[in-house]
Every structure is written in C-alpha cells, then in structure tokens.
Amino acid sequence: xxxxxxxxxxxxxxxxxxxxxxxxxxIPVRTLEDWEAGRRTPPEYIPRxxxxxxxxxELLQKVSGQKVxxxxxxxxxxxxxxxx
Numbered sequence: 001x002x003x004x005x006x007x008x009x010x011x012x013x014x015x016x017x018x019x020x021x022x023x024x025x026x027i028p029v030r031t032l033e034d035w036e037a038g039r040r041t042p043p044e045y046i047p048r049x050x051x052x053x054x055x056x057x058e059l060l061q062k063v064s065g066q067k068v069x070x071x072x073x074x075x076x077x078x079x080x081x082x083x084x
Contacts, residue, residue: 014054
C-alpha cells in the first residue's frame with residue numbers, strides 16, 4: 001500500500017488528474033486507478049522511476065526557464081542516452 005500512496009503523492013505534487021498523469025507518464029489510466037485504490041500493487045521500482053522522471057522534468061524547466069512538454073522531455077532523454 002505504501003507504493004500506491006507514493007504514486008498518489010507524486011501525482012498530486014504536480015496537480016494532475018489521474019487521466020492527465022497517466023497520459024503524461026505513459027501508463028494506462030485503469031492501471032493507475034488500480035494502483036492508487038490498492039487493487040493492484042505496482043512493481044517496487046515504478047514509484048522511483050516516476051519520481052526520477054518528474055525531477056528530470058523539473059530540472060529541465062529550471063534550466064530552460066519554461067514549462068517542458070512531453071516532446072521536449074523525450075528529446076532531452078534521447079540526448080542523455082547519446083552522451084552515455
């Protein structure tokens with residue numbers, strides 16, 4: 001249940017509805033609903049990955065001084081992969 005609570009906290013920290021959040025992170029809305037309701041348990045690493053994604057987007061926002069959309073975040077991820 002702690003993972004479900006963490007996912008909900010992450011979603012609420014960026015003030016998105018379940019539908020908006022599921023679209024943003026690429027998880028079906030039904031899966032997100034089941035996780036938050038405790039009907040299903042997400043894998044242990046999922047809350048951590050979501051947290052990393054949100055922190056990454058926040059960092060990009062600070063660096064660029066503007067809101068980062070999904071396309072920009074994906075381009076940034078691709079650039080990081082090329083550097084590694």
